[in-house]
Amino acid sequence: MGTITLLGIVLLVLMLVVGGHQGISGFLSMLVNFGIVFFTIVLIAFHFPPITVTLIASAVVLAITIFWSDATDNASTTAFFASIIILIILVALIIPVENWAKVGGFGLEDSEELEGLSVLVGINFTKIAICTAILSALGAIAEAAIAIASGLDEITSVHSEITAAQLMVDGVEIGKQIIGTAVNTLFFGFFGNALALFIWLTNLHFSIGGMLNDKVFVNELIAIIFSLIGVVLTIPVTTLIMSVRRGRVLAKKNLENNKEIK
């Protein structure tokens, strides 16, 4: 048995014991997400337009991650729309910045690995860098949107008379609580992932200026910052959508009440 298979089984058993039915769907969503990422790469290799493929894949990933979590219907619908809007805003930011920084492709640090590989494969690697940046932010956006939407949903179910405006204030409060910890998850994830690169660069006594211009380092760094911006934007966007939906619910209620009075 391979190590990946064994650890996969350990994880499945643990998730089943801890989360029951919910644990299984968490495990499945990770499995399906892997399939989607791999399939995305294969489609790009077949020269499908990279950014379009990635955007479609991203929408599917967000839907799976959000609707297979155990958030309530109201919370997950809100979280899904919020994360799609954030995805659009983020893509509008990622495309120009990636074209500006031109970090696509490979750096001198990759030379050893590239030995014997042809890099002139006719696929624009700046576009690939855009796809990479979008994909790395997906999990973080989904998680933040679910957390805020669930928190707000709980408030509306406890205080059934809360107005849309009050909800806006509460959303920012909940957002403040989750942001600190969400940032930690992201940053340690990236630190761990790029540990070897950091060791390499500091070994070569790169200056700060040298690092801020190094292709591979900048590629990692701006991917973190895009995810961070995505998480920060989740707070106002999710709250706004929740309060718009709340406004509609209240308006409907008022209408019904008025009818009853008549």
Next chain:
Amino acid sequence: MKKQLTSKMTWLQVGLAILSCLVAVLVTSHNDQFYDNPIYKVTAVTNGKPNKVTDEFENEDHQTEQKLQGYITNGKHKNQRLSIDNTYSDSNAMDHKLKVGDKVFITFHNKHSATVKDLKRDVPVVFLIALAISLLCVLLKFQGLTVVGSIIVNTVLFFCAIKINNDHNGAHVILNFAVLSLIFCVITLWMVMGWNKKMLVALTSVVGSTVGTILIMLVAFMITHEKGVYYESMQYVTQLPKPLFVAEVLVGVLGAVMDEATDIVASLATLKKEKPEISARQVFDSGRQIGKSIMGPLINVLFFVFMAETLPMTLLYLKNGNSWGYSFSMNMSLGVLSSLVSAIGIVLTVVLSSFFASIWIKGDES
């Protein structure tokens, strides 16, 4: 009246945020004199005809020669005019298509000939950093500053640990990063929860589940004789790969585990305070309830962080005539492994933080 005041303030803040981004861009685009390497500014470009190239796997690409005119902007050759040849391809994998106004670092071969080394890309990086900080401050006010502060503290600590690692040529890498992780945990949890019993409960759970996770991983390595673990596919490795991989996983999972433990312990403490009569068993069960709803999304956060960056190299392997299986093993398998191990850590944290909270939290904590 009050509403107007706050909205007015927000507009002022938005204005300040935009201004600070602009200032950051302006300052960074005029910092050439601080670099030791010669920087070259392109003032005119003549493109040649695209040349079709086909490799042995029948990938088609086009290479184009560019003749650049420009001048040096810093150092002892400042203002010297120079013409440089540059070649770019459609794939842009290791070359750049340059246009008028671009700044590049160059290497001199003799006084009048030079080649393009790399692009000067500090301006977009600094712009993005300024944008992120402004967003944090505008949306979260003071809290945003604390977030920025904790990122800076963690980054400094992280680079200190790397420095220590390099001074010892990578010996004791696991011990080194384990100590660092412990310091990270204490500082971060202290900042988030304050110095109290809740924080100690969270700290114990974080340490317990991280150690447990690493042990599970090592046992799994032993049982399967590391079948399907391709350390040779690790990038940028300058020291023994296995301990480095363990250290990577250790640091990578830490943030998520702290995030989760804080969440669960804080909620359980509130619960116990509101209803002191509930039993330890009930506290444990509510902890599990909270945990199981956050663990799924959290696992996906790390999954995408670990997997996304394998995309370019996997793609290149596929385009170089390798099979799906081989491309996966050489590029994505370690990412999948880290995702699985950190997912195990995230699930263990649910159990441990609920357990420790149920036996130690008495409901009288501040």
